[in-house]
Amino acid sequence: MTSTATKPVSALLYRSRRLRLGSLLTLPLVWLVGLYIVSLALLLATAFWRVDPFTSKVTPAFQFDAFEQLLSNQAYLSTSLRTLGIALTVTLLSAAFAIPLGIYMAKIASPWMRGFLAVAITLPLWAGYLVKILAMRVTFTEEGFFNSFFGVLGISGPGFSQPTVVLTLTYLWFPYMALPVYTAIRQIPVNLFDASADLGARGWTTVRTVVMPLLMPALIAGSVFTFSLSLGDYIAAELVGGRTQMIGSIIANNINLNPPVAAAFAFVPVAFVVLYLLGTRRTGALERM
Amino acid sequence: MKKRYRALPAMAAAAALVLAGCAADAGSDGAGELTFDVPDVPTLEEKGDYEDAVDIIAWSGFVEPEWADVFTEETGCVVNRRVAGTSDEMVQLMRTGDYDLVSASGDASLRLIVGGDVAPINTELIPNFSDDIVEGMKGQLYDTINGKVYGIPIGRGANILQYNSEIVTEEPTSWDVVWEADSPYAGQITAYDAPIYIADAAVYLMHHEPELGIENPYALDEDQLAAAIELLQQQNGLISEYWSDPVAQITSFAGGTTAIGTSWEILRKFAADDKFKGTLPVEGSTGWSDAWMISTESDSPNCAYEWMNYTSGAEVNGKIAMNFGMAPANGAFCELNDEAAAHCEEFNALNEEYFEQVWYWTTPIEQCLDGRTDVQCTSFQEWTDAWVSVKG
Numbered sequence: 001m002t003s004t005a006t007k008p009v010s011a012l013l014y015r016s017r018r019l020r021l022g023s024l025l026t027l028p029l030v031w032l033v034g035l036y037i038v039s040l041a042l043l044l045a046t047a048f049w050r051v052d053p054f055t056s057k058v059t060p061a062f063q064f065d066a067f068e069q070l071l072s073n074q075a076y077l078s079t080s081l082r083t084l085g086i087a088l089t090v091t092l093l094s095a096a097f098a099i100p101l102g103i104y105m106a107k108i109a110s111p112w113m114r115g116f117l118a119v120a121i122t123l124p125l126w127a128g129y130l131v132k133i134l135a136m137r138v139t140f141t142e143e144g145f146f147n148s149f150f151g152v153l154g155i156s157g158p159g160f161s162q163p164t165v166v167l168t169l170t171y172l173w174f175p176y177m178a179l180p181v182y183t184a185i186r187q188i189p190v191n192l193f194d195a196s197a198d199l200g201a202r203g204w205t206t207v208r209t210v211v212m213p214l215l216m217p218a219l220i221a222g223s224v225f226t227f228s229l230s231l232g233d234y235i236a237a238e239l240v241g242g243r244t245q246m247i248g249s250i251i252a253n254n255i256n257l258n259p260p261v262a263a264a265f266a267f268v269p270v271a272f273v274v275l276y277l278l279g280t281r282r283t284g285a286l287e288r289m
Numbered sequence: 290m291k292k293r294y295r296a297l298p299a300m301a302a303a304a305a306l307v308l309a310g311c312a313a314d315a316g317s318d319g320a321g322e323l324t325f326d327v328p329d330v331p332t333l334e335e336k337g338d339y340e341d342a343v344d345i346i347a348w349s350g351f352v353e354p355e356w357a358d359v360f361t362e363e364t365g366c367v368v369n370r371r372v373a374g375t376s377d378e379m380v381q382l383m384r385t386g387d388y389d390l391v392s393a394s395g396d397a398s399l400r401l402i403v404g405g406d407v408a409p410i411n412t413e414l415i416p417n418f419s420d421d422i423v424e425g426m427k428g429q430l431y432d433t434i435n436g437k438v439y440g441i442p443i444g445r446g447a448n449i450l451q452y453n454s455e456i457v458t459e460e461p462t463s464w465d466v467v468w469e470a471d472s473p474y475a476g477q478i479t480a481y482d483a484p485i486y487i488a489d490a491a492v493y494l495m496h497h498e499p500e501l502g503i504e505n506p507y508a509l510d511e512d513q514l515a516a517a518i519e520l521l522q523q524q525n526g527l528i529s530e531y532w533s534d535p536v537a538q539i540t541s542f543a544g545g546t547t548a549i550g551t552s553w554e555i556l557r558k559f560a561a562d563d564k565f566k567g568t569l570p571v572e573g574s575t576g577w578s579d580a581w582m583i584s585t586e587s588d589s590p591n592c593a594y595e596w597m598n599y600t601s602g603a604e605v606n607g608k609i610a611m612n613f614g615m616a617p618a619n620g621a622f623c624e625l626n627d628e629a630a631a632h633c634e635e636f637n638a639l640n641e642e643y644f645e646q647v648w649y650w651t652t653p654i655e656q657c658l659d660g661r662t663d664v665q666c667t668s669f670q671e672w673t674d675a676w677v678s679v680k681g
Contacts, residue, residue, distance in 0.1 A: 141544030
């Protein structure tokens with residue numbers, strides 16, 4: 001009885017289950033529904049609106065002109081496919097770097113080395129996104145670091161091109177792949193490696209048959225980040241892409257002049273990500289994330 | 290030859306007359322179709338006390354501490370600057386209603402006026418808007434509609450052809466070096482990354498393919514637009530990189546990625562290297578003519594009006610022009626001193642013949658701006674859509 005008197009809030013929450021749940025979920029739900037989903041829905045709804053050809057102002061309507069425009073001009077399709085290709089390449093490259101690095105860090109490296117590498121991977125996250133892209137711009141410009149360093153060996157860099165966009169995005173999103181992969185490998189019991197070796201498996205066979213299956217959820221979690229972040233990016237294409245046009249470039253070009261087309265085209269990356277998530281769900285990996 | 294370079298101001302003035310309903314038959318050959326429904330927005334009647342601050346959207350270099358601080362000292366209006374990179378960004382920012390003033394180029398101003406985003410200006414409150422303003426910058430279609438003034442001129446300039454004289458050793462006389470497939474600088478060419486750049490292709494075609502019948506690079510029918518896009522697609526194969534961010538353009542030249550391409554005088558200046566030179570080729574060029582416009586929703590109209598007046602005075606207007614690298618709107622600046630005279634000479638400030646070769650940015654609309662009535666021209670949305678297929 002005394003506790004009710006001294007802690008009225010706790011007592012109230014204890015008595016009412018609804019209140020308890022409500023106080024727990026109100027804030028995240030306001031954020032998720034109110035800010036996140038509603039603003040996204042408002043943006044996508046613009047795709048069906050009418051745009052004044054003179055002033056570029058939009059008025060609410062329900063029409064499919066913007067989607068027809070996307071279908072009638074083949075460049076939208078080729079840009080979508082190019083962006084998809086870039087996002088997939090970035091994801092594969094990140095995974096290809098993250099797995100050996102993760103195995104080394106978790107199983108081979110000394111504690112000092114492990115700490116050093118963990119800092120090295122996360123350190124770039126502390127720098128601004130734009131700063132990192134500009135760093136890549138300085139590196140790959142014609143008279144930049146890459147060409148002056150490797151030029152001695154007769155190697156000339158990719159300049160500002162699609163491969164540079166892939167490299168830059170991989171550089172940007174690599175930590176999001178490396179960290180879950182490293183954590184997952186650390187959690188694999190050492191005795192599984194021993195058992196695998198006892199049964200006669202060499203290193204590579206162990207990686208393929210023991211590590212990889214246990215790693216799938218982490219790889220998929222990481223790939224959701226690298227894939228979707230790459231799909232939406234356009235600053236990298238603008239600053240190091242040269243002639244590269246991505247989905248984001250077109251949305252950025254249209255957002256002021258023709259908002260319905262920008263909104264309609266925004267459905268494309270959303271569709272890609274939904275398809276990707278459905279695909280990974282079928283593998284069962286999402287349940288184990 | 291002269292005829293093809295029919296000055297846009299002359300045409301615009303004719304159209305403006307028609308718009309005002311004064312001269313429906315004054316040889317405007319059908320431009321009477323060109324009517325705009327402009328929302329009725331009230332004008333400031335008289336000035337009152339200054340507010341605390343004025344929020345300005347401007348091109349880089351228009352609002353600098355050197356003259357903004359003096360303004361703040363004199364009036365108490367703190368100047369908040371927001372630099373915008375493109376006209377489209379300016380239009381979008383103005384529509385938020387958070388800003389009092391914008392330094393709008395011709396391709397933004399029509400949209401802003403017709404959209405009701407900017408208010409007509411009471412020029413009596415701006416004594417510096419006087420006879421000193423150069424002839425070519427008064428009464429432009431895109432800042433004066435229905436006899437009402439919406440814009441106070443700041444300055445004008447051409448989109449120049451900039452080149453690295455270490456690579457391009459001879460001064461180019463034609464834009465062909467950035468358009469033709471056999472250009473010796475293939476792979477080192479830069480182009481402006483915005484749909485308005487289609488007009489640059491049109492200017493080139495106007496000169497080299499007269500059979501297309503382009504009279505005004507901002508009035509393209511479907512066939513003419515297709516021809517311009519085809520030229521841009523050919524150019525795409527020669528491009529090192531497109532630029533929309535001015536800083537990226539400067540580093541593109543400075544870093545050796547780009548040797549030649551479209552530029553602004555201020556970017557050449559910022560590159561701070563004498564090997565970068567600029568020229569206006571024989572075909573003429575696109576260009577811009579900027580004017581201050583005041584927001585319909587301005588909450589500091591008194592500060593805003595005084596800013597427009599302050600920056601229209603010969604001295605401050607000249608400072609802006611020199612800083613940005615353009616021709617000042619106030620011709621009286623040219624007589625202030627030797628430095629000013631040299632600047633005016635370099636930028637052809639008083640040379641209307643030079644500016645007859647420059648097609649100021651204008652919003653392309655469905656009504657043909659060149660007065661044709663037998664076809665429908667392509668709107669800016671169609672340009673934006675077509676621009677997507679340039680880069681593929």
